[in-house]
Each structure stands twice: as structure tokens, then as C-alpha cells.
């Protein structure tokens with residue numbers, strides 16, 4: 015989008031070289047007569063070339079000195095120069111369009127041009143053929159440029175014979191060189207460019223440097239992206255002390271300091287070492303490089319005192335230190351050195367991702383030549399200083415991803431050269447008016463994204479027309495609305511539009527929208543109150559990649575737009591009517607379709623099964639009806655299906671089994687009947703199945719446990735008519751976190767292999783899908799709740815309201831990460847497992863309405879996080895345990911319906927309990943732990959229980975945060991402690 019300033023010494027040098035060399039250059043004024051032998055050689059040379067664009071059509075007739083690209087000596091008539099550099103566009107890959115490039119073979123007839131000193135074949139396409147060995151015999155060559163010419167293979171060592179060579183450019187092709195021995199003979203070399211030549215086979219060997227050190231005349235050395243691993247940190251004596259430009263960026267250097275010989279290169283103008291690992295402080299010796307104008311140490315592993323670069327600051331034009339963490343050390347000194355320079359030379363300053371923590375220096379305004387200022391991804395805070403208005407040359411201001419929490423000064427509006435204003439991801443406040451934009455005539459891109467919603471307000475007169483034409487606008491969490499002001503409508507060159515959470519409640523200006531349609535690439539208008547219908551005519555958006563109009567008040571039918579978009583998100587609007595049945599023709603590249611929470615009806619078009627790239631269907635909470643996906647082809651790559659809360663009916667479609675990429679299947683709350691189709695076992699990477707709230711029947715098929723590799727983390731079957739036993743195979747589901755079989759007719763016993771559910775024993779992480787937010791309804795803490803973003807944190811087993819019987823297996827108590835265990839309303843008998851106290855994270859425990867007998871284990875009192883307990887309506891006997899967490903659960907309904915229980919909180923006292931008080935708790939606590947732990951856990955239990963039960967108590971805000979932080983800390987520490995066991 016913008017020209018980024020590059021100090022182009024190489025072109026400057028090239029110019030010097032061509033003008034000053036005492037070489038007979040051809041002059042077009044004087045007619046030189048071509049030598050016949052050389053003409054013949056050129057004809058043969060042309061015959062072996064491919065020239066699809068006819069660049070060499072002038073190569074006819076006798077006087078070869080007049081041919082395109084050929085120059086002769088004006089006295090002798092010898093061909094001295096061949097410049098067949100191709101012009102843009104050149105192929106970026108050997109099999110790309112050719113443009114004006116040449117290809118084919120290089121005929122050795124070239125050797126007849128005995129006086130050729132200049133050969134340029136760059137930017138052509140020789141499709142990987144080797145560099146001809148005979149190039150080494152072109153003894154007169156002083157200039158050889160075959161960069162970007164798509165030659166390949168090993169660089170022939172014979173190039174080392176070109177002892178007159180001044181200029182050699184082999185950059186950017188497929189070249190490989192085992193070593194650089196051949197280089198050491200080129201002692202006249204002034205310019206050497208081996209960028210992207212693969213030198214990785216030099217490995218730990220630093221001899222390549224000794225070969226380079228044989229070139230005493232070198233002025234420019236380019237060794238970027240060569241895969242070199244080792245660089246000598248010291249050298250006997252450095253030879254090329256006149257060097258002006260050194261580029262060794264993007265290699266694999268991994269050292270503990272900078273090579274000391276660097277600082278003997280006292281003529282250096284440009285030093286580029288970015289993307290290496292020098293793992294050292296900024297070297298103070300940089301000050302030796304008195305002429306340095308361009309320094310790039312981005313991402314090179316330097317740290318510590320940034321002020322060490324102070325000695326160079328008044329000469330530098332470009333300073334890039336991106337991605338090195340200076341922790342703000344020496345920052346003040348740095349700014350003061352920079353802003354106190356007698357002449358400000360700095361044009362570009364890149365300190366993004368440098369760990370800066372201060373306010374923006376007010377002295378910034380002194381840097382009046384500055385064009386590019388990159389300060390993103392630091393921890394800068396405060397306001398932008400008013401002095402920003404003095405940076406009249408500024409083209410790029412990058413402050414995104416900081417902690418800026420102040421206002422944006424009006425002075426910004428003076429920056430008439432500004433092209434990019436990137437203020438994203440901060441916590442701005444205050445007001446922006448026309449004044450902030452008044453002279454920004456060149457502005458092309460603006461990004462303002464505030465973390466604090468609506469604390470930054472655009473207060474702009476409705477019909478103000480700004481002086482700029484933006485290509486990209488990205489405003490999030492700022493108040494722009496309620497209207498779609500003229501300042502927005504006048505932006506007719508936009509390609510990227512993001513206006514998200516901006517308080518706009520207007521309708522989309524139709525004319526503006528139609529104008530943009532032919533050029534838009536991204537369109538996001540999420541989380542506004544935008545109302546009305548979308549233009550109902552068929553629009554073409556040929557370049558659009560993604561459309562997000564979710565969380566608005568759009569109404570009317572779905573738009574019939576023809577686009578190549580891959581993402582269409584219209585969730586949470588008031589759209590009605592059907593999905594266009596030709597959606598596959600309108601949006602043939604669609605990958606993700608989000609239409610949840612609208613008023614859509616009709617059937618879900620079967621064609622989505624045949625769409626090539628279609629992967630995500632999310633149409634939850636609409637009025638879709640009829641049968642669903644009855645004929646999917648095995649080619650489909652659908653991975654997420656969410657049709658929950660609709661009126662879909664018919665049998666659960668067996669063609670789901672064709673979807674071998676299916677990961678999340680959410681069919682809950684529809685009218686599906688029949689059984690779980692066996693074909694579903696063909697979906698090897700299924701991670702979540704939610705079939706709750708349908709009319710499904712039959713057994714849980716044993717294959718659902720699959721092999722041990724099954725990745726299922728949720729199996730949700732609640733509220734159906736399933737029956738039969740719970741298959742043992744379920745225990746193979748090592749990733750299972752949510753198992754909900756409640757409200758069915760399951761019978762038999764709980765399999766006693768539950769301790770195989772490793773996800774409930776160990777922390778196994780589950781990666782959520784990228785854009786899709788899964789939602790599920792679960793009963794936790796006695797309440798039915800909808801979980802979405804936190805769903806993956808839930809760990810729950812709910813088998814309530816079935817006909818299960820037998821004893822509760824002891825193994826269940828090994829599921830220490832389980833948060834919810836609900837076995838209520840079954841026919842369980844026997845005792846409560848004695849080790850229940852091991853289930854450290856348990857928050858909800860419901861065994862009510864069973865036939866459990868025996869005493870309540872005392873270990874229950876060690877469940878620190880327990881906040882919802884129900885043991886009512888069983889046959890439990892004896893004293894209700896007391897102590898720790900149980901002191902906070904004082905509701906007698908927890909225990910009612912057990913006629914033989916006694917003690918607090920029930921009214922029947924146990925024999926001999928008349929004088930019991932809570933301060934005696936220590937006597938009952940018989941778990942053998944030492945006293946300290948007892949008191950700690952009592953307090954902890956109290957805090958946690960208090961918050962879970964009385965969470966709505968009004969406490970000062972800051973206290974509340976402090977408590978929760980404490981609570982989180984404790985929870986974290988406990989996790990660590992458990993992991994360490």
C-alpha cells in the first residue's frame with residue numbers, strides 16, 4: 015500500500031560504477047560497426063533462447079550494435095555490454111506467467127564475445143537450468159547479474175576465474191553453494207549479493223567468512239537469508255574496511271555477542287542484522303560506526319540498555335529495533351539523546367514490540383523529519399502528546415496494542431502527509447472531532463480499537479465531508495453512531511470496512527453500499543443496532559472474502575449476493591424467510607455460514623452438502639423444519655453442524671456418516687426421532703455430540719467408545735427416550751469432559767471403569783474451533799444454564815432421572831477434576847463411596863432420590879469447592895458430618911427425607927450432642943492432618959463457600975476483585991500442587 019523508505023545505496027553505487035569506470039561505454043550517438051563473428055555468436059545465442067513476448071525482435075540485420083540490449087565499444091566495434099534484464103512483471107515462481115522474460119538455454123557462442131564486460135540476465139526465467147560453467151571463461155566480465163533469473167543448482171566454482179569482476183549478483187534463485195572457496199579469487203569485487211543463496215551446508219564452519227575476507231575492495235556485501243549458522247566472533251584482521259553496506263539479516267546465527275570485527279567497519283552506512291539471535295546487550299561499540307545511517311537489529315535477540323545506541327542517533331535515518339525486549343531500560347536517555355540532536359535526521363523509527371512501558375515522550379515533536387513511527391505492541395500508556403502535531407512529515411503512525419488510556423490531541427489533524435493511522439487495541443478516551451482529521455488529505459487507512467467500550471466518542475457533524483478517501487477503516491468499540499454520517503458515506507474507495515460495536519443504529523446507506531460492492535474485500539458491521547433491509551437487488555461482490563453483519567437488527571430476506579466470500583456471518587438479526595436454495599451458485603466458495611438466532615424458516619438446502627469448501631453450518635435458534643442433510647456426498651468437508659433449537663424432524667440422518675471431517679454435531683432441541691445411526695462411527699474425529707431434547711430412542715451404540723483414539727469431549731443425550739445399559743466402551747473416551755445422559759430410560763449399573771476417563775483425571779487440553787462458538791445447555795449447581803465460551807472448562811457427569819441401579823462404583827472418586835456429579839433420581843443402593851473427599855474440584859454433588867444407605871463419609875467435608883450438595887430422600891443414617899466446607903452448607907433440605915440422619919442442620923440431635931458448637935469442630939475432624947492445614951482449609955472453605963452461596967452480597971468493587979484474585983491464586987496453586995503429585 016505504501017512505499018516504505020529504503021536507503022538504496024546499491025543503486026547509487028551502480029550509478030557511480032557505470033559513470034566512473036574507465037571502460038569504453040557504447041554511445042548511441044556514434045555508429046559503431048558490428049563485428050561479423052560476434053554477430054554470428056549473438057544469432058546462435060538468440061536461437062537457443064525462448065522469447066515468448068518477442069523482446070529480441072530487433073535482433074535482425076547486420077549491425078548488431080543497434081540490437082536491443084546490446085552495446086559496442088565506439089572505437090573498436092566489439093560487443094561490450096549485454097543487458098537483457100527483464101522488466102516487471104517478472105515471474106515469481108518458475109512456472110508462473112512469463113511476462114516479458116526470456117528462457118531456454120544459454121548457447122556457449124557467448125564465449126566469442128571476448129570483450130563483454132557487462133552481462134545482465136536478471137529477472138528472466140531459465141526454469142531451474144544450471145548456471146553455465148563456461149560463464150567462468152568470460153574473462154572480461156566486470157559486471158554479472160543473474161539475480162531472480164531462476165537458474166538453479168550449485169553455483170559453478172568456475173565463477174572464481176572471473177578475476178576482473180567488480181559486481182556480482184546471484185541473489186534470489188535456487189542456488190546452492192557448498193562453500194565459498196571460489197569467491198576468494200575475486201579480489202576486485204566491490205559488490206556481492208548472495209541473498210537467498212543456500213549456504214546452509216557450511217554448517218558450523220566459519221570458513222565462508224575467511225573467503226569473504228579475501229575481498230579487500232568490497233563496498234557492499236549482501237548475505238541475507240542464506241541459512242548460515244556460524245559467524246566468527248573474532249577475526250585476525252578485517253580486510254574489507256571500506257564496506258558501506260552489510261546485510262546479513264535472516265540467517266541462523268545464534269551467538270552470545272556481536273562479532274567484534276563489525277565495529278572495525280568504520281565506513282559502514284547501512285547495517286542490517288535483523289532476525290538472528292545475538293543474545294546480547296546492544297553493543298556500545300556501535301558508536302565506532304560514525305557514518306551509520308541505517309541500522310536494523312529487529313528481532314535479533316538484543317536486550318538491556320536501549321540508550322547504548324545513543325552515539326549513533328544523530329546520524330541515523332532509519333533505526334529498527336522491533337521485537338527486542340528492552341524493558342524500558344534507558345528509554346528516557348534514548349529519547350533525550352534523539353530529541354536533542356542538532357539536526358534531526360531520523361526518518362524511520364521502529365520500536366514495536368520492545369517492551370516499552372513509559373508515557374510517550376513529549377519531545378517526540380522535535381523529530382520533524384520523521385516519516386514512519388512504529389511503536390505498536392508495547393505497554394505505553396497515557397495520552398498522545400500534543401507535540402505530535404509538529405511531525406509534519408509523518409506518513410505512518412503505529413501505536414496499536416499498547417496501554418494508552420488517555421485522549422488523542424487535535425494536533426493530529428495537522429499531519430497532512432499521514433497515510434496510515436493505526437491506533438488499534440488501546441483504551442482511548444475522550445472525543446474525536448473534525449479538527450482531528452481536518453488536514454489529513456492523504457489518509458488511506460485508519461484503525462481505532464478501544465478496549466473500553468464507548469469511552470472514545472466520534473463527535474462529528476452529520477454532514478461533514480472529510481478531506482481523505484480511505485481504503486481501509488477499522489473502528490471497534492468506539493461510539494460513532496447513531497447515524498451513518500456523511501463522513502462515512504463519502505468514503506467510496508473503501509476496500510476494508512470494520513465498524514464493530516460503534517453504536518450505529520441507522521440503516522445502511524444504499525447508494526454507498528452499492529458503490530463499495532465492486533471493490534470490498536472485508537466487510538464487518540458486527541454488534542451495532544443497524545436496522546432495515548439489505549439492498550434486495552442481486553449484488554456482485556467479486557473481491558469479498560468475508561461478510562460479518564452479525565448482532566444487528568437487519569430484517570427481511572437473506573441477501574442474494576453473488577460473492578466469492580468464504581465467511582458469511584449474519585447471526586443474531588431479524589432476518590426471515592428461507593436460505594436461498596441456490597446458495598451454492600451465489601457463493602460457490604463459502605466455507606462458513608453463521609445464521610443462528612434469526613427468524614429463518616423453510617428447509618436447509620441440501621446443496622450445502624455438495625459445496626466444495628463448505629465446513630461450518632451454524633443455524634441455531636431459527637424456525638427451520640423438514641428433514642435435514644439426507645444426501646451428503648463423501649466429498650463434503652463439513653466439520654461443524656449446529657442446527658439446535660429448530661423444528662427439524664425425521665430420523666436422525668444416516669448420511670451424517672459421510673462427513674468424515676465432522677467434529678461438532680449439535681442437533682439438540684429439534685424433533686428428530688429414530689436411533690443414533692450406525693454410520694456415525696465413520697466420523698473418526700467427532701469431538702462433540704449434542705442430541706438433547708429430541709425424540710431419539712434405542713441404545714447408546716457401543717462403537718461410540720470407538721478405539722482409544724476417540725476424541726469425544728462432550729456426549730449430551732439428555733431429554734430423549736434412550737434406554738438400555740450404559741456401555742463399558744464409554745470408558746475409552748479419554749477426552750470426555752461432559753457426559754449428560756439425564757432424563758432418559760437407561761437401566762443397569764454404572765460401568766466400574768470410569769477411572770479411565772483421563773480427561774477428568776488429568777488436564778488434557780481441547781482446542782476450540784476458530785470462529786464458531788459452541789453452546790450447550792447443562793444443569794450445574796442445580797440450575798439449567800446455557801454455556802458457550804466457558805463450555806470447554808466444564809467437567810460434568812449427569813446421569814440423573816434414569817432407572818440406574820446397583821452401587822455407585824468406588825472408581826468414581828478418582829475423577830478428581832470433575833466439577834459436577836449428578837446421580838439423582840435413580841435406584842442406586844449401597845453406600846456413598848468413602849473416598850469421595852478425593853474429588854477435589856467438585857462443586858456440585860447430587861445423590862438425591864435414590865436408596866443409598868449407611869453413613870455419610872466424613873471426607874465429604876474436605877471438598878473445598880463444594881457449593882451445591884443434595885443427599886435428600888435416601889436411607890442415610892447417623893451423624894451428618896461437620897467441619898470445613900460443610901459449615902457453609904447449612905440448608906436442611908440437603909438432607910431431608912433420610913429419617914435416620916441426625917445433627918445440624920437437621921433438627922433431630924444425635925445422642926449426646928447437646929452442647930455442640932462450631933468451635934469444637936477440631937474434635938470431629940478426624941482426618942489426621944495437622945492443625946495448621948485444618949485452619950487454612952477452614953478459612954478457605956469458608957471464603958469459597960461464602961462466595962458461591964452469598965455471591966450477590968454487595969461489597970466494595972475493589973474488595974471483590976481482591977477476593978476473586980485471591981481465590982484464583984489459590985485455585986492455581988492447588989492445580990500446581992496436584993500436577994506435582
Ligand SMILES: *[C@@H]1O[C@H](CO)[C@@H](O)[C@H](O)[C@H]1NC(C)=O
Nearest residue numbers: 037038039040041044088089
Ligand atoms: C566513445 O565513448 C566514450 C565513453 O562514453 C566517450 O567518452 C567518447 O567520446 C566516445 N568516442 C567517440 C568518438 O564518440
Ligand SMILES: *[C@@H]1O[C@H](CO)[C@@H](O)[C@H](O)[C@H]1NC(C)=O
Nearest residue numbers: 201227228229230250251253
Ligand atoms: C586480505 O586480502 C588479500 C587479497 O585478497 C589477501 O591476500 C589477504 O590474505 C587477506 N587478508 C586476510 C587477513 O584474510
Ligand SMILES: *[C@@H]1O[C@H](CO)[C@@H](O)[C@H](O)[C@H]1NC(C)=O
Nearest residue numbers: 248249250251252274275278
Ligand atoms: C580493529 O581495529 C583495531 C584498531 O585499529 C585493530 O587493532 C584490530 O586488529 C582490528 N581488528 C580486526 C579484526 O581487524
